Amino acid sequence: MGTELADILDAAAQGHFPAPDGGVTVVPQPSSRDAGVVAFTAHSVVFTDENPVWVRRILASLDCDPLAAAMNPAFLRALLDRTRRAMDTIDLLTVASPLAGEPPLDLTEVGNADHPRRIRAGKRRDELRVWAADGGIVILGRGVAGRWETAIEVDEGHRGRGLGRALAAAARHLVPDGQPVWAQQAAGNARSVRAFQAAGFRPVGAEALLTESGGAGRGGPVSST
Template sequence: MVRVHPIAEVLSKAAGGDFPTVDGGWQRVEPWRPGVEGVVAFTGHAYLAVDHDVSDGTLVSLSPDGYGGASNPRLVSRLAGTGWIDALDIILVARGTGGEPTLVPRSDLRNHPRAEHATSVRSDVTTFGYAVPDDHTLVTLSTGLGGLPEVGLETDPSKDHVGADVVRDALTLIPEGEVAVAACAPGNARALRAFLSAGFEPVASVQLWRPER
C-alpha cells in the first residue's frame, strides 16, 4: 500500500474545500523529500516538515503557531542554519484535466533556470513545451509538495502566449481529477493571475529550505 504523505493528504482535502481546523495549532511531519524541509501554513493551522536531528523541544522553543508563527523568518532561519532558504510562496491547487496534451517533452529545456530550480527542491522533474523548436516556453512537471504533481512554467517573451492558456495546457499532462499543486510568489502578480484564471485556487503558503545545521 502506497503511503500518502500528510501534506499531500491535507492539500488534497483543501482542494475539495475541507481545510484544517482553525485552532492556532501546528503539527510536525516528516520531510517529503530528503534534504528539503519546509513549513506549510493554512488559515489558523501549520505543518512543519523537519528532519529528526531537530528535537521536538527545539521546535517548541521557537514558538511556532498556526497564526503566522510557524512562518516567522527567525524560526525559518534557525531551522535552515546556513542553508538555502526559498521565498515564501502561495500554494495553489487544481485538478488535472487529462485529454490529448498540447505540450510535448522538451529535453532541450532541461537546463533552463526554472527547471534547475525545480530539480533542487522537487523530484522526477520533466520538462515540456510546444513543438515549435524556437519556442522556449517551459512547463515543468514534478513530484512536488507532499509527493503531489507540481506544475511550474515560464512563457517565452518572444512568443504571443497567454499565461493562463499555458497553465491549462499544463493541466492536460495530469490525469483527469488528480490534484495538482503550484507555488507562486505573491509578488509575481502576472503568474498568479495566470494560475487563477486557469482555475487554480489558493489554499495555503509554503516556505522551503535546504538545511545546513
C-alpha cells in the same frame, strides 16, 4: 487531520483543511530533501526532522501574533540555522484538479532539456517531464511529499498574450493518474499569480520551502517555480 504531510496536502487538495484553531502541527519531513512550513488559515504545519519540542519552544518564545508565528522571520531564521538550509521566498501555494482531453495549445515534449527552468526544477522535483510551446515551457514533476507540481516560463517576447494562463491550464491536462497538480508562486509575482488563478488554480495557503545548500533560486517575473 492526517499525521503525515502527504495526508494533509491530499486533504487540502480536496478542500479539507486543518482546523482554524491557531495551532501548529509538526510532522516529519517527507524526504531528506524537503523541509519547511505550510500555513493554512489559522493553522500551520511545520515539516522537519528536528525535535518537535525545540520547534514549539522557539514558537512560544516569539513576541508576535501566534497565528503568524510559524511564518515569522525570526522562527524561519531559527529553523534555517538549525537545519543549515536556505530558502528563497514565502510562496503562495495553489492547487488544481486534473482535466481530461488535450491541452489548449500545441506542445512538444522534450527530453534532457537544458533550459534554466528545467535545471532549477530538477533540484526540487523528481520524475520531470518538459513540454515546449511557441514562446514558453511547462514542467511537471514530483515535489514536496510526492505531489505533482508544475512550473511554467514565458519568453519575454510572448508575454501579455495569455500564454502563461494557457501553459498553466495545460498542466491540468498533462498531470498523470488523475492527480491534483500543485504550483507555487512568489506572492509579489502578480503576473504569475493571475495566470495560475485564471487557469483554475485556487490558493490553499502559503509555503516556505527550506532547501538543501546550493538549492536554486526563483526565476523571472512571469515564471513560476
